Amino acid sequence: MDHRIIDQQLDVLRDKILLLGGATESAVQRAMQSLVERDSDLAKQVLEEDKIIDQMELEIDRLSIEILALQHPAAHDLRFVISVAKITPILERIADHAGSIADAALIINIEPLVKNYVDFPIMAQTATEMLRSALDAFTNEDAQLSREIIERDKEIDKSYKRVFNELLEMMIDNPAATTGAAHLLFVAKHLERIGDYVKDICELNVYLREAAFIKHSRLI
Amino acid sequence: MDNKISVSNLNFFYGKAQALYDIALDIPEREVVAFIGPSGCGKSTFLRTLNRMNDTIPIARVDGNVIIDGENIYASGTDVVALRRKVGMVFQKSNPFPKSIFENVAYGIRINGIHSSKQDLNDRVEKALRDAALWNEVKDRLNTSAFGLSGGQQQRLCIARALAVQPEVILMDEPASALDPIATQKIEELVVELKRDYTIVIVTHNMHQASRVSDRTAFFMLGKLIEYNKTEKMFQNPDQKMTEDYITGRFG
Amino acid sequence: MVNTIMTSLTAICAVFVTFLLLMIIGYIAVRGFSSISFAFLTETPKPVGEGGGIGNSILGSAIMTLLAAVIGMPVGIAAGVYLAEYGRNWYGNTIRFVADTLIGIPSIIIGIFVYTLVVLPMGRQSGLAGGLALAVIMIPIVARTTEEMIKLVPTAMREGALALGAPQWRVAWNIVLPAAASGIATGAMLAIARVTGETAPLLFTALNSRFYNYYLDQPMSSLTVQIFNYATGPFEVEHAMAWAATLILVGTILVINILVRTVTKRRH
Numbered sequence: 056m057d058h059r060i061i062d063q064q065l066d067v068l069r070d071k072i073l074l075l076g077g078a079t080e081s082a083v084q085r086a087m088q089s090l091v092e093r094d095s096d097l098a099k100q101v102l103e104e105d106k107i108i109d110q111m112e113l114e115i116d117r118l119s120i121e122i123l124a125l126q127h128p129a130a131h132d133l134r135f136v137i138s139v140a141k142i143t144p145i146l147e148r149i150a151d152h153a154g155s156i157a158d159a160a161l162i163i164n165i166e167p168l169v170k171n172y173v174d175f176p177i178m179a180q181t182a183t184e185m186l187r188s189a190l191d192a193f194t195n196e197d198a199q200l201s202r203e204i205i206e207r208d209k210e211i212d213k214s215y216k217r218v219f220n221e222l223l224e225m226m227i228d229n230p231a232a233t234t235g236a237a238h239l240l241f242v243a244k245h246l247e248r249i250g251d252y253v254k255d256i257c258e259l260n261v262y263l264r265e266a267a268f269i270k271h272s273r274l275i
Numbered sequence: 276m277d278n279k280i281s282v283s284n285l286n287f288f289y290g291k292a293q294a295l296y297d298i299a300l301d302i303p304e305r306e307v308v309a310f311i312g313p314s315g316c317g318k319s320t321f322l323r324t325l326n327r328m329n330d331t332i333p334i335a336r337v338d339g340n341v342i343i344d345g346e347n348i349y350a351s352g353t354d355v356v357a358l359r360r361k362v363g364m365v366f367q368k369s370n371p372f373p374k375s376i377f378e379n380v381a382y383g384i385r386i387n388g389i390h391s392s393k394q395d396l397n398d399r400v401e402k403a404l405r406d407a408a409l410w411n412e413v414k415d416r417l418n419t420s421a422f423g424l425s426g427g428q429q430q431r432l433c434i435a436r437a438l439a440v441q442p443e444v445i446l447m448d449e450p451a452s453a454l455d456p457i458a459t460q461k462i463e464e465l466v467v468e469l470k471r472d473y474t475i476v477i478v479t480h481n482m483h484q485a486s487r488v489s490d491r492t493a494f495f496m497l498g499k500l501i502e503y504n505k506t507e508k509m510f511q512n513p514d515q516k517m518t519e520d521y522i523t524g525r526f527g
Numbered sequence: 528m529v530n531t532i533m534t535s536l537t538a539i540c541a542v543f544v545t546f547l548l549l550m551i552i553g554y555i556a557v558r559g560f561s562s563i564s565f566a567f568l569t570e571t572p573k574p575v576g577e578g579g580g581i582g583n584s585i586l587g588s589a590i591m592t593l594l595a596a597v598i599g600m601p602v603g604i605a606a607g608v609y610l611a612e613y614g615r616n617w618y619g620n621t622i623r624f625v626a627d628t629l630i631g632i633p634s635i636i637i638g639i640f641v642y643t644l645v646v647l648p649m650g651r652q653s654g655l656a657g658g659l660a661l662a663v664i665m666i667p668i669v670a671r672t673t674e675e676m677i678k679l680v681p682t683a684m685r686e687g688a689l690a691l692g693a694p695q696w697r698v699a700w701n702i703v704l705p706a707a708a709s710g711i712a713t714g715a716m717l718a719i720a721r722v723t724g725e726t727a728p729l730l731f732t733a734l735n736s737r738f739y740n741y742y743l744d745q746p747m748s749s750l751t752v753q754i755f756n757y758a759t760g761p762f763e764v765e766h767a768m769a770w771a772a773t774l775i776l777v778g779t780i781l782v783i784n785i786l787v788r789t790v791t792k793r794r795h
Contacts, residue, residue, distance in 0.1 A: 059524050127483060129510050129522045266512035328690065333615060360692035370683035373706055383691035386701075433687065440691055 061126040065135060068118055072139050072146075075111045076190040079146045082108065082153035083186060083249060087179035090160040090242065098157040098164070105154045112147040115139065138263040142193065142256050149186065149252050152245040159238045159245075166235035174221070175243070178214040181207070182249045189256045198264040201257035211250035218243045279304040279444060279474045280325060285339035287320060287498075289332070294320050295498045298339070302491075307466060307475045309489035309506070311482055313526070317498040318478045322446050325476065326362040327355050343444070360387055363442035367449040369429035371421035371436075376413050379421045379432055380404060383440040399439060407435035408465055427458025434465065445469065447477040451484065463488050482522055486510045494518045552777065559774035562767045568775075572737050572753075575762050581772050583739045587654065587748040588723065591733060594658030594743070595722055599665030600715050606666070607673025607711070612699050614674075623674075626667035637663050638728030646732055654740065654747030657733025661722040668721065672714025676707040713787050720783040724776065726751035750776050 082101055089098035119140040122128060128136050185204050192200040219240065226236045258270045280302040287295035295317050302308050310318040320329070327348060329335040341348050348358055360383075371379050380400045383389075390396040400417075404410040409431040413424070421432055430450060437445060447466070451459040466475055466488050479485050485492050486506060493503040494515075502509070502518045513519050520526055566580055573579030606626075610619055641660040646652055680703050688698040704711075726749075734746040735756060750772055757769035 061524070129482075129486075130513055130519045132523050133511060326690065328686065331686070331689065356692045356694050358692075359690055364686075364690035366683060366686065366690075368683060370681070370687040372684060372687065372702055382688070382701075383693075386691070386693050386697055436687075436691065 061122065061128060061132060064118070064122050064126065065128075065132060068115065068122065068136070068139055071111065071115050071118065072143060073190070073194065075108065075115065075143065075146050076186075076193070078104070078108050078111065079150045079153070080183065080186050080190065082150045083156075083179075084183050086153040086156040086160065087176070087183070089157055090163060091176055091179075093160075093164045093168075095161055095164045098160040101157040102154055105150055108147060108150045112143055115143045119143075134263050134266060138193075138259045142259050145252050145255050145259075149249050152249050152252075156242050156245050159242050163235050163238050163242075166238075167232070174214055174218045175239070178211060178218065178243065178246050181211055181214065182246050182253070185211070185250065185253045186256075189253045189260065192257065192260050193263070196260065196264045198261045201260040201264075204257045205254050208250045208254045211247055215243055215247040277304055278302060279343065280476075281340075281342040282325075283340045283342075285321075285324065285337070285341065287317075287324060287329070288336040288338070290334040290336075293498065295324075298500050300493055300500060300503050302474060302476060304474050305470055305472070306490040307470045307477060307488055309485035309492045310476065310478045310495060311480070311485050311492060311521075312495035312501075313521070314480070315497075316495040318493075318495045319448050321495070322448055322476060322478050325444070325446055326359050326364055327353075328359075328364065330355065360440050361442055362444040362446060363437035363440065364446045364448070365430070365433050365437055365450050368453050369426065369433045371424075371429050371432055374421065375418045376421050376424070376432060377417040380435050380439050383436055387440055389440065403435040403439035404432075406438050406469070407431045408461065408468075409435055425458070427454050427461060430454060430458070430462060431465070434462075438469075442473065444474045444476065447475065449478055449480060452480065459484070482510075494521060496521070552781075555770060555774050555777055558767070559770035559772070562771035563774065567768070567771060571739060575764060579768075581750065581753055581768070581775070583736065584748040584750045584753040584772065585775070586739060587657075587733070587736070588750040590741075590743075591654055591658040591661055591729070591747060591749060592719060592723055594655070595661030595665050596715075596719055598659070598662040599669060599718070602662075603666045603669025603718070604673045604711060604715075606670035608677060608699060608704070610670065610674040611677035612695065612703070623671075626670050629663075629667040630671070633727070634660075634664055634725050635727035635730075638731045641728065642731040649744070651744075652732060652734035652746040653744045654733055655743040657729045657747055657749065658743070660728035660732045661725060664722055664725065664728065665718045668718040669715055672718070673707075673711050676710030676714060677703055679710065680706045709790065713790070716783060716787045720780050720787075723780055723783070724751065726755055730755075 082104065085097055086101045088094065089096075089101060119136050122136050126132075185207055188200060188204050191197070192204065222236045222240050222243070226233045255270070258268075261267060261269050278301040282301070283299045285295060285298040286293065298321060310322060312318050323329045324337055324341060325343075325348075329337065337349055339349075343358075343362065346353075372382060374382070377400055380403050381396060384396060384399055390399055401410060401414075404413060409428060412428060413432075416423075421429065424432060430453075434445075434450075451462045454462065463484060466477065469475060470490075477485075477489065486509075489506045491504065492506045492509045494501045494509070494513075494517075496517060502513060502515045504514065508514075509518065510522060513522065564580075566578060568580055568585065569582040570578070570580035571583045572581070606622070610623060613619065614622065638660050641656050641663065645656040645659060649656070684702060684706060685698050688702045689695070693702075729749050729752050733749055733752070735752045736746045736748045738748075740747050754769050754772045754776065757765040757772065760766070760769075
């Protein structure tokens, strides 16, 4: 029978986390947009909406604990609730990093244009795509896709190193651009962290599907 | 750890109707194994083949091997009385004898001639009652009728009675199903304590009880053994879909 | 409305039955009471007009009933135990059928049977033959009630004992029998009450006697046969004694039944 009491609650939980995922994706994407397009109003919006994301996290926490306490989920249902409970704070932290990017945008946008952000948009795009794929892989319980995304994190790490070096050179060559460049360094760091968090989400997707913890292991 | 009980090719018939199909499993020493499954799946019937209690049913027929400590208990010439001393049983509804608390526990000791003196008998009765976590509640009224005890206490008395004959294996057929939650908890704690010294097999219709107390779980459906695994695997990531459906409540 | 009518009807029937019983006992009491005296209870019959009593009849009945119990109870109980514990086969079914049939046979036929087997070879009627006839009546009753009482002992209790390593005979002896004991005793007492009232089988087997007789190989008097004799005699004074003896007999049976009720009630 597919209409167990717990099914209704699991469906609500699933809806909520997908909403949270969408909101987080949007926050990252718009935060970068506010930087690249120098749109401070957009940045302010992102910061405002972070409060909504925090609320969603609290609701999901409450519901997942309630399901565990009252419904005694087992096997797949259990792994699902645990995955949701662990992915939710990760998404909230990704959103926080998006907020920090928006903060940085507010400052950078006032400074003169530092460079045409060649690698930035690519780094940002990779991160946003990875996040979207990770959320799809969660919905579809796609362990293979999750493993591929974990591999892609290496690309972000490489981009980060390149951007870091370029910005350092820039600060040396053009001391007037130091403030802007320093803030951009932080933005790059935030993007790199977002990549790491997406990797964590993918490890949890694999747990959900295969009941195996691949975190902290060199073999995937 | 050696296997205390090893079952293979076990088929069971009530007259012409087959109730168990080709069951095979091994029960290691000093562990708790739980048998779960929907009503009528054969778990109690299977439990009762382990101490030949099904012999009391005239149309019952067993075909296959149940090897305990290296000997097949269905071989002709098996001493069934000695088997039942070694493999004790506690039943779903407690069934104390209409005798005093002391005499209930002493019965098994007396008929098996285990004790060496009156003092020895008293000591053994006390030990059994202590092991069943009942001594403190009854020590001042050993000569009163067993029926004066509450349901949970009567069940612990039945456990003490079984322990008094010094079995090696204890079979429990839904021992807590007639009890309230607190009495149930006491029985469960007792099971976990007892497994230090005894091999325990417990049939339960309550999956959570199985997940709380057992080391391994066997899932039966319609007379067949569907899955037998360590409990932590069974409840987090079972191998068979049917098992998963059962433990997540997907069947009516 | 219909409910009230039905309730009243059934109540009236119940009252009627009780009334009938009380009437019978009352009538017997009224007719018989005046003839009861110590002499009546202890003396032997004397020629008409000289008084006399039923002392030897009371003793005779007691002896023969005792003999019947001594033979009938162990045999009946043992048979009952066998039937309950081991009698689930064709052999047990046959015995059960035979017992049920025996219970239905008119007691006079039992009397004739014992006459042929015991009285004829012995050459005379005797207390022994009388007791035996009563025993033959008792055995199937006791066997069947014992069997039923044993079957009432819950299987759970037996299984508890079996699971401890008790062989079947032991389970029967020290768990089942004690648990069924009061039920079996009730059955036995009711069987005794039944045979106390038997007349026909004693007619050919024990005959009757005018004397106190302590020997089983001689004819022995019994209350029931004596009542028969007095009631069918031509003299009024004999009829009075018949009523008195009946009162004694009915009184005894009543007392046994009341005893059985009290004992069973106390158990619960």
